[in-house]
Amino acid sequence: MSKAKPTAVVSGVAVAAALLGVVSFTATKPSSSGASGSSSVAEVSADPSAGVYPELEAYARRDASDKLALGRADAPVVLIEYADFKCGYCGKFARDTEPVLIEKYVDNGTLRIEWRNFPIFGEESEAVARASWAAGQQGRFWEFHKAAYAEGAKEKGFGKDRLAALAKEAGVPDAARFAKDTEGAAAREAVREDQEQGYGLGATSTPSFLINGRPIAGAQPLETFTEAIEAAARAAKPTKATPGTPATPGTSATP
Numbered sequence: 001m002s003k004a005k006p007t008a009v010v011s012g013v014a015v016a017a018a019l020l021g022v023v024s025f026t027a028t029k030p031s032s033s034g035a036s037g038s039s040s041v042a043e044v045s046a047d048p049s050a051g052v053y054p055e056l057e058a059y060a061r062r063d064a065s066d067k068l069a070l071g072r073a074d075a076p077v078v079l080i081e082y083a084d085f086k087c088g089y090c091g092k093f094a095r096d097t098e099p100v101l102i103e104k105y106v107d108n109g110t111l112r113i114e115w116r117n118f119p120i121f122g123e124e125s126e127a128v129a130r131a132s133w134a135a136g137q138q139g140r141f142w143e144f145h146k147a148a149y150a151e152g153a154k155e156k157g158f159g160k161d162r163l164a165a166l167a168k169e170a171g172v173p174d175a176a177r178f179a180k181d182t183e184g185a186a187a188r189e190a191v192r193e194d195q196e197q198g199y200g201l202g203a204t205s206t207p208s209f210l211i212n213g214r215p216i217a218g219a220q221p222l223e224t225f226t227e228a229i230e231a232a233a234r235a236a237k238p239t240k241a242t243p244g245t246p247a248t249p250g251t252s253a254t255p
Helices: 007-028 054-059 088-106 123-136 141-148 160-169 175-182 185-200 222-235
Strands: 077-083 111-117 208-211 214-217
Touching (some): 077 185, 111 123, 141 160, 214 222
């Protein structure tokens, strides 16, 4: 994100920083029993305005040309996801929860999902983040996302050869362009922008989310997301896509 932010966003950012920064570790740490679940730290109320900071809705780009987004640019609800491909809890969300949200809300036009690369686990995290962006430039981001988050994928690492294999699995048509784009300045800048936005919001762990201005930290149960999305849909006002871009559906491939 650029350093200049709308003034109205600042207070919301401070609140989100407190919420995400304090609860993100608790929400994503493994339980003492070694189970992969996470505790319900981010409470969701039936009141559609509870825990919502309208200033944070400005973080939704609503750009119909965004290749790392899924769903209509004018959908009433936008879920922004800050995640790392080396994060086990992000993988759990991608495999168990996100497909349900896509089928239930994205496909009927209620929800838009906007991905933000938020690599926090070192060089391989950075490399696979750039690779996901590069796959997106050829219209295969969500296919790459699915391959990179498949059960056991992160255990194989994200070295150069492995990234090429994931791109092939995802159906990226031009392998040479993919390799060049992965190492290019545009990919580095795109990842840096997403990363700065996440840190600016106080996210210290992955995954972290904003749903129409409501911060949620961790791979929470499905019900946490469905309640937040439905509350946001009830409260939503008509929205507009980025000026000059059509409000067309995004890629319909399920991660």
